[in-house]
Amino acid sequence: xxxxxxxxxxxxxxxxxxxxxxxxxxxxxxxxxxxxxxxxxxxxxxxxxxxxxxxxxxxxxxxxxxxxxxxxxxxxxxxxxxxxxxxxxxxxxxxxxxxxxxxxxxxxxxxxxxxxxxxxxxxxxxxxxxxxxxxxxxxxxxxxxxx
Numbered sequence: 175x176x177x178x179x180x181x182x183x184x185x186x187x188x189x190x191x192x193x194x195x196x197x198x199x200x201x202x203x204x205x206x207x208x209x210x211x212x213x214x215x216x217x218x219x220x221x222x223x224x225x226x227x228x229x230x231x232x233x234x235x236x237x238x239x240x241x242x243x244x245x246x247x248x249x250x251x252x253x254x255x256x257x258x259x260x261x262x263x264x265x266x267x268x269x270x271x272x273x274x275x276x277x278x279x280x281x282x283x284x285x286x287x288x289x290x291x292x293x294x295x296x297x298x299x300x301x302x303x304x305x306x307x308x309x310x311x312x313x314x315x316x317x318x319x320x321x
Contacts, residue, residue, distance in 0.1 A: 181199045218240065259292040
């Protein structure tokens with residue numbers, strides 16, 4: 175009864191689905207600060223995509239320290255470390271997705287640790303200075319070996 179859903183990237187449909195809770199539609203965001211503020215206001219991000227190469231919503235959420243629940247398919251295992259930064263549900267099984275949401279929210283101490291892990295892992299993997307350094311090394315290698 176105290177849960178609400180937040181939908182990012184879609185406007186409210188004419189006929190709203192009945193999922194047993196209030197659904198808040200926020201449409202699209204054009205700036206990083208607003209998006210980060212919204213991510214930081216939720217407890218868990220669910221990305222029920224069936225196919226994603228590098229799921230941007232999952233990386234953005236974890237960068238804000240928000241655990242992610244997604245199906246264990248396509249690019250999600252590269253982003254979500256199962257039961258460390260979120261939960262990887264059995265592919266396309268809604269019950270497993272619900273299990274993951276419940277698992278994250280059920281234990282406050284575990285939730286806090288998963289949130290902390292999410293932020294730390296995001297900093298480790300996707301820090302802009304680190305990515306720039308990796309690109310620089312790739313360019314240097316290409317220039318040294320091919321020219």
